[in-house]
Amino acid sequence: MDDPWDLVVVGGGPAGAATALGALSAAPRLRVLLLDRAGFPRDKACGDGVSPEAADVLAALGVPALLDDWAPVRRLELVHGSRRVSRPMQRAVRVVPRAVLDDRLVTAAVTAGARLERHRVRAVRTLRDVVTVDDAFTARVVVGADGVYSVVRRAAGVPDVRRRAIALRGYVATPQPWAGRQVIAFDPGRRQAYAWCFDRGDGLANVGYGAFGTDGLTRAVLLRRLGELLPGADDGTGWRGHHLPLSSWRWPHPDGRLLLAGDAAGLVNPMTGEGIHYAVATGALAGRAAAAAVTARRPEAAGERYRTAVRALLGPHLRHSALAARLSAVPAVLAAGIVASEADQRVFDDLVRLGLGSGRLTRRVVAGLARALTVR
Ligand SMILES: Cc1cc2nc3c(=O)[nH]c(=O)nc-3n(C[C@H](O)[C@H](O)[C@H](O)COP(=O)(O)OP(=O)(O)OC[C@H]3O[C@@H](n4cnc5c(N)ncnc54)[C@H](O)[C@@H]3O)c2cc1C
Incomplete structure (x- = not known):
């Protein structure tokens, strides 16, 4: 040597x-x-x-x-059952x-x-x-x-x-309704799981399904849930899965x-x-x-x-995101997050920074969640 x-x-x-x-x-x-x-x-x-x-x-x-x-x-759309928010992000993501x-x-x-x-x-x-x-x-x-x-x-x-998650991704020709945006459809049938469609902007979109935990989550199950939440997204190619250490x-x-x-x-x-x-x-x-x-x-x-x-x-940030993950595992809180984001662009922006960067669980988010939970 x-x-x-x-x-x-x-x-x-x-x-x-x-x-x-x-x-x-x-x-x-x-x-x-x-x-x-x-x-x-x-x-x-x-x-x-x-x-x-x-x-x-x-x-x-x-x-x-x-x-x-x-x-x-520039646009992020979040769906949970019948609730939906679609808003511009303060700063663009690239796929x-x-x-x-x-x-x-x-x-x-x-x-x-x-x-x-x-x-x-x-x-x-x-x-x-x-x-x-x-x-x-x-x-x-x-x-x-x-x-x-x-x-x-x-x-x-x-x-x-x-604490691990598992996720599977593939690529499809970008379906027209999802062009120019990142779409996340939370799974109402399973806590802390979602399907996504992220437009790359070159005619293809990255699609996938991820769930926290790993039990019973075979490739077939992940693909089936993806197709149920985002119909057509499971028609993709290039499927590849991996664990995520949370x-x-x-x-x-x-x-x-x-x-x-x-x-x-x-x-x-x-x-x-x-x-x-x-x-x-x-x-x-x-x-x-x-x-x-x-x-x-x-x-x-x-x-x-x-x-x-x-x-x-x-x-x-790590402490705030750990707490936010626990809260969002409760379906009522997740739904309240969507309602609060729909009501106030600033709550949406704070949640994006918490989920994609090094943001915190701000007072504005907590107040928005409390309001949405009490008026349900
Ligand atoms: C399906 C899925 C979707 C995801 N979506 C997103 C997303 O949209 N945005 C996002 O920010 N994150 C996303 N993530 C998480 C993201 O992919 C990882 O957090 C990121 O890749 C971590 O980067 P890394 O460099 O730490 O590890 P990796 O990207 O895993 O790189 C590790 C490297 O180490 C090499 N390696 C491994 N073992 C050895 C060895 N023994 N000897 C030599 N080399 C070795 C590998 O070949 C590899 O090149 C997703 C993860 C999954 C599974």
Whole structure:
């Protein structure tokens, strides 16, 4: 084995690419190795919705306008049984296939100076002065951005995320009534489950069905519920499913040289299933924490630096979204959220920020819910 890498990043999804970009924007001469078991471009099961806050993080990492050639989607429609709200969002979302998004991000990381290698990581061990990766690479710091089944998470001794969702997505020619919008149809027959149709703006829409929990949710069940909630959406192709590790009230993270970002860190919004914003935001922080710790010749301090930074950025939001997820599991509260959003654009905007970014459960939302629940 040669000299240790300053930073080895396991996984080249949004969290991993953002980690490399964060590290290299803080310390451009850092030696950064990005490992992924897949060759890029590669597909990934996802709704492909990239929130404006995710785009803000990417711009701050030196990749502005990365998705500007994709159509902005400005309208969001929420349906729950007979209740419906359809409103413009304050800021547009972009629906971009992951084969495109992740490839562009990895390319940006390589342009910034990272070395990309195709390699499936199986074992990570922390020794006194370095971390070894499969006895093939050594590093001062390793960031696990290797998704929901993270090998690095296991090596760091962090237990698996218990609260998971499962979701299946495909693509259809965009049905005309759903053009130019993101449509979410909550499942009245199951708590915390919804079907979606997200128009990409290029003639195709990303469609899917996701449910919190995993029991009995076979591919056939997910497809059937999708077709029942959004008729025709189940006629798609390219079906692909995946687990989502849902964030909770507490966000544990160990000290030391092993850091976890994105899905590997158990960060998916428990109310909506959004994970790309968390992935790039925590990736950027992990990269910066690793760069600062290595530059200060204290790589073992990277974990503590990172945990402090993530809690400062996302701590209150994670608590609010955990509470909101519990509340929205009650059908009457979910219905009240739709009624309150229909009554007041500002309540709608606050809920969008809570579900897609780092917003909080505002007084306005609580008051709107209380009003809708009392006048039912
Ligand atoms: C069906 C579905 C719909 C979703 N819709 C949305 C949405 O619309 N918007 C949104 O924001 N989020 C959505 N999410 C969540 C989002 O997809 C994830 O939160 C996001 O991909 C997390 O990024 P990541 O970089 O942490 O992990 P990933 O994107 O999973 O990337 C992990 C990378 O690590 C690599 N890897 C894994 N193991 C190893 C190993 N052992 N060695 C080397 N490489 C390895 C993989 O090949 C992969 O490239 C959805 C998820 C699902 C399943």
